[in-house]
Amino acid sequence: MRHFNNLKFMAITLFVAMLSLSFTACSDDDDVNASEITDYYMTCKVSGGGFSPNELESLEAAINAELTTYCYWEELDLNRALYYFNDEIEDWQEQFEYGASDVRGTLTITFYLKNDDGKIVKTTNLYITKDESYIE
Numbered sequence: 001m002r003h004f005n006n007l008k009f010m011a012i013t014l015f016v017a018m019l020s021l022s023f024t025a026c027s028d029d030d031d032v033n034a035s036e037i038t039d040y041y042m043t044c045k046v047s048g049g050g051f052s053p054n055e056l057e058s059l060e061a062a063i064n065a066e067l068t069t070y071c072y073w074e075e076l077d078l079n080r081a082l083y084y085f086n087d088e089i090e091d092w093q094e095q096f097e098y099g100a101s102d103v104r105g106t107l108t109i110t111f112y113l114k115n116d117d118g119k120i121v122k123t124t125n126l127y128i129t130k131d132e133s134y135i136e
Contacts, residue, residue: 039116040081042071042088050104063109082122085113089124089135096133103130
């Protein structure tokens with residue numbers, strides 16, 4: 001029960017942190033026409049960190065709810081979408097610069113930038129440990 005409360009606290013902390021940041025996103029993909037104007041959005045997948053499948057599902061749902069609210073960009077070209085996506089990833093990395101105390105091992109958040117057709121344009125992994133975070 002205590003572990004679930006820690007996860008709930010982490011999800012609430014993420015929510016509050018996301019509200020206090022500006023939200024943007026970017027991406028690139030050789031198969032997407034860079035001059036095409038379309039809508040883009042951001043989603044994520046969460047794994048690891050010593051959390052149970054239910055805890056990961058709850059955390060992923062909370063993050064995706066935030067991304068759906070703030071990371072939907074209309075009528076952009078690919079370069080602008082990539083700029084916004086990369087900026088959003090940097091914001092997430094800064095939030096966990098010093099890690100997260102509830103994490104055991106490495107928590108991986110895989111962020112996806114998608115176009116309005118649902119095609120993945122860019123993928124970035126954020127790794128969070130107890131003491132730090134880094135992007136690959």
